[in-house]
Amino acid sequence: MKKPMFVVFVFLFIFSLPCFAAMSKHIVDYRIKAKLTPEEKAVIGYEILTWLNNSDTPVSELQFHLYLNAFKNNRSTFLKERGGISRSIKPDEQNWGYNEIRKIKIKNGADLTTAVEYIQPDDGNKDDQTVMRVLLPEPVLPHKKIILEIEFYAKLPKVFARAGFENNFYMASQWFPKIGVLQEGKWNCHQYHSSSEFFADFGVYEVEITVPEEYVVGATGKRVKEIDNQDGTKTYIYYQEDIHDFAWTACPDFVEFHESYSLDDPPVKTEIILLIHRSHLKLKKRYLDSLKNGIEFYSQNYGAYPYPTITLVDPPLKAAGAxxxxxxTLFTTLGAWFFxxxxxxxxxxxxxxxxxxxWYGMxxxxxxxxxxxxxxxxxxxxxxxxxxYYGEDRSMLNLGPLKISDFTFQRARVIGSGRLDPILKKSWEFYSGGSYGLNSYSKAALSLLMLERYLGEDIMAMVMKTYFKRWKFKHPTTENFIEVAEDVSKQDLGWFFDQFWRSPDKLDYAIGRLRSTEVKEPEGIFEGQYKTDPKDKEKNVEKIYKNEVSIIRKGELVFPQDVLIIFENGEEIREKWDGKDRWKKFKYLRPYKLKSAQIDPENIMILDIDHMNNSRLMKPNKILPLKHALGLMLDFQKLLTWIGM
Ligand SMILES: [Zn+2]
Known part of the structure; x- marks a missing residue:
């Protein structure tokens, strides 16, 4: 579309929008024109960025992410960190990806193109060009805006990690020059790491995407206009406020479906857009049903989904890296016709x-x-x-007698792994990609489930609802989460988070010894006299047993213990122990023996690495089937770990 028409259109469009209060503070405003050139596997882009200095200090330099430069060569930080491999797929030697800044200037002002330089704030790797700095001739004053015009060329890599192309499929993500976040006068603009994801300010995006006319396009936000350029190309315009990134996809082999979705409580009204690769059409219902389940679950448990669209993109199997x-408002899923x-x-x-x-989005x-x-x-x-939605015990695998839940899978992942890092760590400082995944995903999830069992489901539900409500669109930190959890539960939970989030140590309590020994009548010589004739013992009416249960803390972490002790006659005793010492013994004199002892009878200690030592019978039973099940889960885990997500 020609520029004057575009301006008129934008003007009309903006003034025809209903007047909603913004949900977020708008720091950025991106107006981007993007043209896909399939013959070059690239996007030619023109970006007008309006950036607000929301701080009280003048800003004399700007920092930008150029994420695609992670795929520029094998010396980039991203590729070095993972030995040049991501999700077991190597980058194609012939198809490196990069962001080239062809021009950057202040609107109606200085050309800054020669002022561009690359910096490496995280690791000093001079070969990494994923962060760009631009020095300004004059500072942006506090609470003032600067408008930049940027011409860029985004060469897409053959897809192996999120962004790129595969045959005629294109995933344009992390594809445009994107400004960092200014925090207390300093730039927070990290390099692209193999295990890192993203961080950006909220604002407005309007993106105009031109593609060959046979391509089906999906993008962040709502499609507000579609233009046939009469030259074999089409232009689609998307607009969305209160977001902090923009991604789009194009492929002639997508089949597109639309369905409106609404929910009464809480009120949700959105349009579901499915873009399914032709080869996966049989997964349509599975995708649609699960997306509806997702919208319902998150809306009811955290807060109403507020955007007018949600787009599901199903890439071809060969582009599984995307x-x-x-x-x-857009995500890529994963499926195959043979699943x-x-x-x-x-x-x-x-x-x-x-x-x-x-969590990432809002x-x-x-x-x-x-x-x-x-x-x-x-x-x-x-x-x-x-x-x-899929069953407590079968939410991951439900094949005849073989049933595994998502929970069991995640737990197998945690207990079967080394403990090299705590949960709280910068994404690129973990021992390995595996340790990042284990801690940031599974262990963190299980620690929250454990907190839920400790606090009770109702209180935890309120913690999560409050956290979302209080912090959406505000970039909270871990401290903010802890604050909410303590506020809502009215408990000091520092001990919990310090141990499970800040330490890699293990939690393992076990039942030690169970002993029931008969208390003998005094026998032998006491004060020069024989006591009790052994023959008299036979006449004793009742035997008395000294029953002893010991609990051992085998791990470094401390957690309060509940103990359930059952005697042969059915008597049950509940004991509490603060769990601090290395062991604790409970002793009882009874006319009968112990039957069993169990710690954690309510099953709160999800992170306890060995559940099999949590209970013991006086007469040992068999535990073999459990061990087989565990082995199977670990195999299944390898498959899922590969997926990464
Ligand atoms: Zn994820």
Whole structure:
């Protein structure tokens, strides 16, 4: 579309919008024109960025993410950190990806193109060009705006990690020059790491996407206009406020479906858009149903889904590296034509990625620095949603007698792994990608489920609702989450978070010894006299036993213990122990013996790494079947770990 027409259109469009109060503070305003050139596997872009200096200090430099430069060469921080491999797929040597800044200038002002330089705030790797700095001729004063015009060229890599192309499928994500976040006068603009996700300010995006006319397009936000350019191309215009990123996809082999979705309580009205690759059409109902489940679950448990659209993108199998990824109001899922109904990966990925729209999308914490706030809270939500809609014991795998829940899978992942890192760590400082995933996703999710069992389901539900309500669109930190949990539960929970989030140590309590020994009548010589003739003993009416139960703390972490002790005659005793010492003994004199002892009878200690030593019978029973089940889960875990999400 020609520029004057575009301006008229934007003007008309903006003034025809209903007057809603903004949900977020708008720091950025992006107006981007993007043209896909399939022959070059690239996007030619023109960006007008209006940026507000929301601080009290003048700002004399700007910092930008150029994420695609992670795929520029094998010395980028992203590729070095993972040995050049992501999700077991290597980048194609012939198809590196990059962001080239062809021009950057202040609107009606200085050309800054020669002022561009690359910086490496995290690791000093001079070969990494994922962060760009631009020095300004004059500072942006506090609470004033600057408008920049940027011409850029986004060469897409062959897809292996989120963004890129595969044959005629294009995923344009992390594709445009994106300004960092100014916090207390300083730039928070991290390099693109192999395990990091993202952080950005909220604002307005209007993006005009031009593609060959046979391409089906999906994008963040609402499509507000479609233009046939009469030259074999079409232009689609998308608009959305209160978001902090923008992604789009194009492929002639997508089949597009629309359905309106509404919910009464809380009130939700949105349009579901499915873009399913032709080869996966049989998954349509599974995708649609799980997305509806996701919208309902998150709306009811955290807050109403507020955007007018939600777009599900199903990439072709060969582009699985682009699957399972979240963007504002759009996400990619993962499926294959050969997935049996009982393998609930499409459902799980769909619910998980939709759910990110809450923690990554609306709450929008800094995923570089505190990845658990997104992945952990989202995995916790996903486990609960999957259990609700697909069955407590079969929410991941439901193939005849073989049933595994999402919860069991995540727990197997945690107990079967090393403990090299705590949950709270910057995403690129974990020992490995595996340790990042284990802690930020599974362990964080299980720690929240454990907190839920400790506090009670109702209180935890209120914690989560309050956290979302209080912090949506405000970029909270871990401290803000803890504050909400303590406020709502009216308890000091520092001891819980210090141990389970700040330490990699293990939680393991065990029943030690169970002993029931008969208390003998005094026998032998006492004060020069024989006491009790052994023959008299036979006449004793009742035997008395000294019953002893010992509990051992085998791990470093401390958790208050409930103990259930059962005697042979059926008598039950409940004991409490603060769990602080290394062991504790309980002793009882009874005319009967112990039958069993169990710690954690309410099953609160989800993170206890060995549940099999939590109970003991005086007469040992068999535990073999449990061990087999555990082995199977660990195999299944390898498959799911590969998916990564
Ligand atoms: Zn995720």
């Amino acid at each position: 699957g399972g990824m979240e963007y504002p 049996p109904k009982g393998l609930l990966i499409p459902e799980m990925v769909t619910i998980h990625e939709f759910g990110h729209g809450y 709450v929008a914490s800094n995923e570089f620095e505190e990845p658990w706030l997104d992945e952990g809270i989202n995995s916790y939500s996903e486990i609960k949603a999957m259990a609700k």
